[in-house]
Amino acid sequence: MVAALELYFDHVTQQRIRTLWTALEEVGVQTMKRLLDGRHRPHLSLTGAERLDGPAIAAALDGLAAAPPLEVNLDFCGQFVGRVLWLGPVPTPELLAHHAAVHQRLDAAGISGFDVYRPGAWVPHVTMSMRVPRPLLPQAIRLCLEFLPMKATITGAAVADHAHDEYLPLS
Template sequence: MVAAIELYLDVDATRRIRTLWRSLEAEGVPTLAGLLGNRHRPHVSLAAAHRLDPHAVEAALTGLEAGPALPLSMDFAGQFVGRVLWLGVTPTEELLAHHRAVHERLAAAGIEVWEHYRPGRWVPHCTVSMRVPNPQMAHAVRRCLEVLPLRATITGAAVADHANDIDHRLDGPRPRDR
């Protein structure tokens, strides 16, 4: 199980990434679109752990603002060990400062997160697929490069744990903790 603090993208960037997901799915490459009953939406994760208490995270981050409409630029594709394919977010001072502030508050609240999401280790990215078949990786990377560069604006945030039906908004109305 994975829980994460997810930053959500503007409508245009979300549409473009969902189009990429559909294209890859049609070509036999599983993406986040089909994972866990279509619960995922395009996002950049600031922190992840096996479990995150959404109310504790919300309390720790109360009053922290990312600034008005934090801009992102996705300019490259990459992969992590384990067949994970992603769009790489170019790290900016503003993004890294926000990431650092989030982690300082989480640490002060005693909220543990995975080491590879901490400042100095984090690779900002938007996951496309978590299990690209090896023979299709080169094709999938080329397909990702077709949508780049992609400019996006952060429009919201949530603590999400899709396997446990948690989608807890951190930036406005909370329609549900599913």
């Protein structure tokens, strides 16, 4: 498990994603629902690394809203290599600008993360499952599409490192 700077959604969107997790579980797809004894929250990660220093990130972002009230539209689903299934927000100019501003602040503070989260490489996503069994992939994708589109608002942020039981709310 890695640490991440996570953006959280409004209550309605969180509940819809949790309902989707339940629907996927009911057809045999392991989801994020059971991860961390149910403490895992639906989120969009701005950066990730093996370890992140929450207080250093908070200091780097001082004066910049970690979680501006961005409207995001979850309009599609996708898959990463390894059968990772996710919902994708439309990469609006506002979302991409916020992501870039966060990375500019982190870079200036000497805080680095995985290259796949860098501006220009980042694929914004909300993970549904880390390992969809191959025979269930078409059904899992259909289920995700039944829940889309979703309009969401970013309402919170935190640096989460559950492997080390560290969690620092930023808003």
